[in-house]
Amino acid sequence: MAGIYIHIPFCKQACSYCDFHFSTSLKLKDDFLKALDREIDLRGSLLNEQVIETIYFGGGTPSILSSAEIEGILAALDKRMLLDKVTEITLEANPDDVSYDKFRAFQKAGINRLSLGIQSFHEDDLHYMHRAHTSQEGIQALEVIDALGYKTISVDLIYGSPTTTDEMLVNNVELVANFSNVNHLSAYALTVEDRTPLKALIKRGMKKEVNEEQQVRQFYLLKSELEKRSFVHYEISNYGKDGQVSRHNTSYWFHEPYLGLGPSAHSFLNHRRLQNIANNKKYIDLLNKKEVPCFEEILSPTNKYNEYVLIALRTMWGIDVNHIHHNFPQFESYFMNQMSKLLDDGQLFKVDNHVKLSKESLIYADQVAMSLFVDD
Numbered sequence: 001m002a003g004i005y006i007h008i009p010f011c012k013q014a015c016s017y018c019d020f021h022f023s024t025s026l027k028l029k030d031d032f033l034k035a036l037d038r039e040i041d042l043r044g045s046l047l048n049e050q051v052i053e054t055i056y057f058g059g060g061t062p063s064i065l066s067s068a069e070i071e072g073i074l075a076a077l078d079k080r081m082l083l084d085k086v087t088e089i090t091l092e093a094n095p096d097d098v099s100y101d102k103f104r105a106f107q108k109a110g111i112n113r114l115s116l117g118i119q120s121f122h123e124d125d126l127h128y129m130h131r132a133h134t135s136q137e138g139i140q141a142l143e144v145i146d147a148l149g150y151k152t153i154s155v156d157l158i159y160g161s162p163t164t165t166d167e168m169l170v171n172n173v174e175l176v177a178n179f180s181n182v183n184h185l186s187a188y189a190l191t192v193e194d195r196t197p198l199k200a201l202i203k204r205g206m207k208k209e210v211n212e213e214q215q216v217r218q219f220y221l222l223k224s225e226l227e228k229r230s231f232v233h234y235e236i237s238n239y240g241k242d243g244q245v246s247r248h249n250t251s252y253w254f255h256e257p258y259l260g261l262g263p264s265a266h267s268f269l270n271h272r273r274l275q276n277i278a279n280n281k282k283y284i285d286l287l288n289k290k291e292v293p294c295f296e297e298i299l300s301p302t303n304k305y306n307e308y309v310l311i312a313l314r315t316m317w318g319i320d321v322n323h324i325h326h327n328f329p330q331f332e333s334y335f336m337n338q339m340s341k342l343l344d345d346g347q348l349f350k351v352d353n354h355v356k357l358s359k360e361s362l363i364y365a366d367q368v369a370m371s372l373f374v375d376d
């Protein structure tokens, strides 16, 4: 199985915490769409040997595009690749872009899964995060999507903002759970990344700092509220109901091949990892010259082992000890040694050949993984 990721590098406004690649100017949108078409032309054959099952429009904000533009991208993909086995086409959307007609047209174009960036239904949170939409628009967007009969809807929520009380968080979960078609939820702690407006605003004393204790508490509060409502916690930041998991994201975690198109997109092909240039103008210029806009990231065996440990530990399936044995024999004795210490002090537990995080360690997933890492 293989997937295609398409990065749409435009947003209406910059959220204060965001460190993804995007531009708030739409000046280059048409040139970008032409360049993307060229990139599909140049690189489309890279998945020829693979069965493509998922397509994912991420960003940025893909819903900023019109349905005709999304349709045009899908038609370009269809011309150069075999898409007859594709079962999941996801589009990330922001509530302020949602209207009945536009999203019905997306549906007709083939989009069958939506990932809606709600983050919160509370104005204080939305203001702190500098989101472009209001709380009311969040509710209306869910109503419209529900009425259109999208069967697979994922909602993004953010917890741990200094503005979010525990009651507000529970209320966010209740409001989402009112929509029975929402069967997937991604929940992220508000993180203050370097070089973001939020970091600068906190430094200047214009925004409150985030509080780690509150973030830990709200991680577990959210987990328990979602599990009460039959959402399965299958990855640190992801929950699914009725067997739903994001097929596209799961394929990343299991190292299935995917082709990333658009500025800043990553690809994983023939065990090689590639990254597209994260600059809209340079991406367009390179493609105008028919040059492929990406470079290869060379992963050493150590990088591959550390990455496997980090990713697997974050999932409910955990680390497969047999996988370490077969793929990383040079690190196996180190791994077994470290693993037994973590088992002894209760940070990990073992089921058959899989090691998983204990409930108390879930919030420290990355730190636990680091104690299994080897140095390059």
Ligand code: SF4
Pocket: 010, 011, 013, 014, 015, 018, 019, 020, 022, 059, 060, 061, 094, 117
């Ligand atoms: S809409 Fe998404 S990609 Fe755009 S600035 Fe906000 S968080 Fe970042």
